[in-house]
Amino acid sequence: MTYVFIDRTNGWVYAPEAELGRPKVGVSEILLSRAEEYFSRFEQFSHIYSILKNAIDKFDTPLSGLAVDLGSGFGNTVIPLLSAHPDLRVLATDISPDLLAICRREALKRGLADRCAVVAFNAERDYLKQGIADAVFGCAILHHMVDPMAHVRTAVNLLKPGGRAVFLVPFEAGNAILRIAYTSIHEEAQRRGEDGAALQFLRGIARDVEVRTHRFDPAPDFKWHQMDDKWMFTRSFFERAIGEAGASEVKIEPIQAPEDLFTRQTRVVLESYGNIPSTDLPDWAWKIVLRFDEEFFSDDQKRDLPVEAMGHNHQMRGAVDHGNRSKRRSAGFHYQPPIDHEWEVCHPNCPDAHITRPHKATGCLIVDFHISVLRSKARPIVVGRRTHAYRRLRRR
Structure with missing residues (x-):
């Protein structure tokens, strides 16, 4: 695990080491250096949740446990989900650490940050372990992807048996x-x-x-x-993508x-x-x-x-073989206060937070990386405010 420090105001955002130095293809500056402008123009917390609620109300059980939000941006989905569901934890992901910094800031403002971790990576790459999530959300993200079919498969594979994935897309x-x-x-x-x-x-x-x-x-x-918006979608796309991923009950609902x-x-x-x-x-x-x-x-x-619609599906119980997890190491994402970077420290609420030595805490929020990522040495990196390129912090 490698973590990323965004700035002193918004706190910590994490990233897998393999993301360092990778170009952000098809991501314009309004999502990076102009993230605050994007937030001021398109913040719609209440509106987005009013749309999602129609799908969530159809879940077999109340929304709780762990949700993975793909393409979280500044939190249009994350903030209302955390606000409306007190038993829910959310892993927020996006290719833009700048937008995720705003997401974390808004979570902190509302006292929601202890149930939210933010992770910067390209959602087209498979960094997260399979079978970890009770729900996966992808609101206004698939049309940005070069390969949205792979993105849908990843989302379905993240689900536990019986979990649900919900997408909001242009049709x-x-x-x-x-x-x-x-x-x-x-x-x-x-x-x-x-x-x-x-x-x-x-x-x-x-x-x-x-x-x-x-x-x-x-x-x-x-x-x-290279375009920000790349796709329009059809019912047959979702039926094909979700069917190949081993899920069921594909539903398309105009919003x-x-x-x-x-x-x-x-x-x-x-x-x-x-x-x-x-x-x-x-x-x-x-x-x-x-x-x-x-x-x-x-x-x-x-x-x-439909001009825009929700596509949501139900993971068939036992339909996906997530492999032998005993061969994978475990490590959580942990909130990192600005301390000596030689130590890994948990969220303050973690039972292991008192340990004053390097350790892999497993009792915290949120999720495990694949072993290939965990083998990388954990080092802090910072996102430059002007260059928006990852660079390593030197230990002082």
């Missing part, structure tokens, strides 16, 4: 309708000789949906895998009501994504969008054309 069907509508608006704008920020932004969204649907390079000098679906989503696109007042879009353009809501589809059909 191809509803976004394809928006692309058609926005393309029609662009063609009408050309015919009228009109232009403007709102019209240009919708034209860009139509192009973005096209690239993410077919996953081709948008320009000779800009590759598809938006069908009434005025495309009109409401267009307002979100302009105001939330583009920071453009929806009133800047001409009336004739709104009429084009409205036709897709009122003329072309019934509300029943729009339920089958």
Whole structure:
């Protein structure tokens, strides 16, 4: 185990040593050096939980034990889960240590940090032991992945028998309708000789949906895998991915009501994504969008054309062979106060916290690494505030 110190304000974030120096492909600066800006724009703790609650309420038993959250960012999922479920512990993961520092800060503010550990790594790599989690969440993360199929398999393998995985993702069907509508608006704008920020932004969204649907390079000098948002999803993708992973009960549930679906989503696109007042879009353009809501589809059909949806599944009991765990060593993630870095010290609540020698505490939050990671010497590293590159701390 290797841990990462983010800064004196937000506390400690951990990372496996194998992540050190790896490039963060397809991760823009707004998720790194501009993480605070991203947090201020997209913090939606209450809204996200109102969506998740629909899936959680369908669990066979109350949510408790250990949840692994993949792609936690600044904690849009983590904070409401911890707040609403006092018997739950959460392992929050993300490729951006900067976002995880904010997640930890928000947990500390609310007195939730003793049930939360934050770990920085690329979720497409398999660092965590299998069969450890009562639930796995992946909210708005799969579309960032180069290989989301592998990510789903990893999530399912993390589950204990009977555990559940929940994903919140953009769906191809509803976004394809928006692309058609926005393309029609662009063609009408050309015919009228009109232009403007709102019209240009919708034209860009139509192009973005096209690239993410077919996953081709948008320009000779800009590759598809370098984009922040890379995928749109389908029901068949989830059925295939979850079936291959040995899970069952695949359910797809739209998160938006069908009434005025495309009109409401267009307002979100302009105001939330583009920071453009929806009133800047001409009336004739709104009429084009409205036709897709009122003329072309019934509300029943729009339920089958989600723009965003939850995909969740149930791990079949005993379906996955997690291997011989006796061959693996165990070590927990532990909160590390800023002390002499020669020592490994547990969370203060750990029964072994009084031990004043290097040790592997096993009674703490949260999770075990694979043996290949545990064989690496534990060393503290720091995330540079400007370079955002991992570098080792020298012992003073």
